[in-house]
Amino acid sequence: MPGSPNVSVYVINSDTTKRRPAILHTHGGGFISGKAISAIANLQRLALELDCTIVTVDYRLAPETDFRGSTADNYAALQWLHDEAKSLGVDAGRIAVMGESAGGGHAALLALKARDIGKIPLVAQILVYPMLDDCTGTTRTPPAPIGTIVWNAAKNRFGWQSFLGMSPGTDKTPHEAVPARYRDLSGLPPTFIGVGAIDLFVDEDIAYARRLIQSGVPTQLEVVPGAFHGFDGIGASTRVAKDFTASKVEALRRAFA
Numbered sequence: 001m002p003g004s005p006n007v008s009v010y011v012i013n014s015d016t017t018k019r020r021p022a023i024l025h026t027h028g029g030g031f032i033s034g035k036a037i038s039a040i041a042n043l044q045r046l047a048l049e050l051d052c053t054i055v056t057v058d059y060r061l062a063p064e065t066d067f068r069g070s071t072a073d074n075y076a077a078l079q080w081l082h083d084e085a086k087s088l089g090v091d092a093g094r095i096a097v098m099g100e101s102a103g104g105g106h107a108a109l110l111a112l113k114a115r116d117i118g119k120i121p122l123v124a125q126i127l128v129y130p131m132l133d134d135c136t137g138t139t140r141t142p143p144a145p146i147g148t149i150v151w152n153a154a155k156n157r158f159g160w161q162s163f164l165g166m167s168p169g170t171d172k173t174p175h176e177a178v179p180a181r182y183r184d185l186s187g188l189p190p191t192f193i194g195v196g197a198i199d200l201f202v203d204e205d206i207a208y209a210r211r212l213i214q215s216g217v218p219t220q221l222e223v224v225p226g227a228f229h230g231f232d233g234i235g236a237s238t239r240v241a242k243d244f245t246a247s248k249v250e251a252l253r254r255a256f257a
Contacts, residue, residue, distance in 0.1 A: 004069065004072055004073070004076070005060075007057060007058070007059070007073045007076050007077050007080075008036070008057075008058040009036070009055050009056065009057050009058065009077050009080070010036055010037065010040060010055070010056050010058075011053065011054075011055050011088065012040065012043050012044055012047050012053065012054040012055070012056070013044065013047035013048065013052065013053050013054060014053050014088045014089055014090075015053075015089040016087060016088070016089045017089065018089045019089065019090070019091045020051060020052050020053055020089060020090060020091060020094075021050070021052045021053075021090070021091055021094035021095070021096070021123070021255075021256040022052055022053040022054065022055065022081060022085070022088070022090040022091070022094065022095050022096070023043075023046075023047075023052060023053075023054045023055070023095070023096050023097070023098050023126075023252070024055050024057070024074075024077060024078045024081055024095060024096070024097045024098070024107075024110070025039065025043060025054055025055065025056040025057070025097075025098050025099060025103070025107075026056070026057055026059065026074055026097070026098075026099035026103040026104075026106035026107050026110070027039050027056065027057075027099065027100070027103045028099065028100040028101030028102050028103040028104070028131075028230075029061070029101070029102055029103070030101065030102050030131070030151070030155060030156075030158075030159035031061065031062045031067075031070070031102045031105075031131070031159045031160070031162060031163035032061055032062050032063065032158070032159055032162050032163075033061065034061075034102075034103075035058060036056040036057055036058040037058075039056055040056065042233075043056055046249065046252075049249060050249065050252055050253060050256065052252075052256065053088055053089060053090050055077060055080075055081050055088075057073060057074050057077040058073075059073035059074050059077075059106065060073055062159075062162035062163040062165075063161075063162035063163075063165070066162075066163060066164065066165040066177075067109075067163050067164060067165075067174075067176075067177040070106065070163075071106070071109050071110070071113065071177075074106055074109070074110050075110060075113050075114070075117075078095075078097070078110060078114065078120060079119075079120065081095060082095060082119075082120045093121060093123075094123050094255075094256050095120070095121075095122055095123065096122060096123050096124035096125065096126060096189070096252060096255055096256070097110045097111055097114075097122060097124075097125050097126070098124075098125070098126035098127075098128070098252075099126075099127065099128065099130065100128040100129065100130075100230075101128070101129055101130065101131055101151070101201075101229070101230070102131045102159065102163075103128075103130075104127040104128050104129060104130025104131060104132075105130050105131040105132055105179060107125055107126070107127055107130070108125060108127055108130055108132060108179040108208075109176075109177075109179055110125075111125040111188050111189060112179065112182055112188070115187050115188055121189075122189040123189055123190070123255040123256065124189050124190050124191070124192065124251065124252060124255035125188065125189055125190075125191050125192075126191075126192045126248060126251060126252060127191065127192065127193045127194075127205075127208075128194055128195075128232075128248065129194065129195040129196065129199050129201050129205065129229055129230070130179075130193065130195075130201065130205060130208075131156070131159070131201060132178070132179045132180045132201065132204050132205065132208050133178060133179075133180035133181075133204035133207075133208075134160040134164065134168035134169055134173055134177075134178050134180075134181075135168070135169045135180070135204075136153070136156055136200060136201065136203070136204050137152075137153030137154070137156035137157045137160075137168075137169075137200070138157055138160075138167075138168050138169025139169045140203070141153045142200065142202070142203055145198050146197075146198045146199070146200065146202060146203075147198070147199070147200030147229075148198070149198065149228035149229065150228055150229040150230050150234075151199075151200050151201075151229040151230070152200060153200065156200060157169075163177065164177055164178075179208065180204060180207070180208060184215070185208075185211050185212050185215040185217060186215040186216060186217070187217075188212065188215070188217045189217075189255075190217070190218040190219070190220075190251075190254075190255055191209070191212055191217055191218070191219045191220070192219075192220045192222070192247070192248060192251035192252075193205050193208065193209045193219065193220070193221050193222070194221075194222040194223075194224070194244055194247065194248060195222070195223055195224070195227075196223070196224045196226070196227025196228050196229065196231050197223050197224060197225050197226060197227060198226065198227065198228050199227065199228055199229045199231075200229060201229070202223065205221075206221065206223065209221040220247075220251055222244065222247050224240060224244055226240075227240060227244075231244075232244050232245055
């Protein structure tokens with residue numbers, strides 16, 4: 001948006017001689033932490049497996065910048081990826097958005113913004129235990145053991161307050177900052193949502209998937225028994241994490257086909 005600083009991105013597996021699908025990736029970190037560079041090794045492996053290009057965004061973090069700045073950064077990166085598709089070796093008609101945790105929330109917001117603006121078609125949104133609802137941990141807190149490992153209600157309240165610039169979970173929350181507060185979810189791209197059964201976000205992710213299905217959006221929901229927030233990274237070598245990652249990769253493969 002006018003007056004915003006330049007947005008830094010990392011481009012992974014670009015080949016100008018080809019026309020390959022692409023992913024616009026937004027990293028996690030509760031809206032308040034994290035760097036795009038930390039995800040590069042995993043994204044390199046994914047890009048090679050899918051033979052695609054991935055662009056990951058170093059969006060501005062809260063509380064120094066509220067949701068307006070970071071969502072503008074992410075859309076600017078998506079616009080750049082779409083506009084520069086030819087020079088990046090990307091098929092502009094096969095772009096997906098993907099993110100984990102707060103990055104999953106950003107990916108959901110990005111898909112909503114792309115739908116509303118109507119200039120960039122998306123083939124998928126891949127939402128990995130996404131952070132979608134500011135009411136979780138404020139007006140609604142699930143019973144233990146849900147939300148007791150890695151990311152809890154107190155951390156969630158702080159993340160949302162930093163992102164919104166106000167107390168979360170009230171009727172004053174701007175709907176454009178919170179995917180769960182959008183009334184209309186129709187017209188969004190095919191969606192993959194994956195979450196652990198004891199992740200703090202399990203209820204909000206299931207609710208969002210249900211609303212997508214009711215809105216006619218092709219939706220795959222995967223709830224992993226016994227899994228906590230970030231389990232696929234912490235326990236990447238476990239069978240349950242490998243199976244979860246394989247489902248995510250297959251959802252992208254279908255979208256790109």
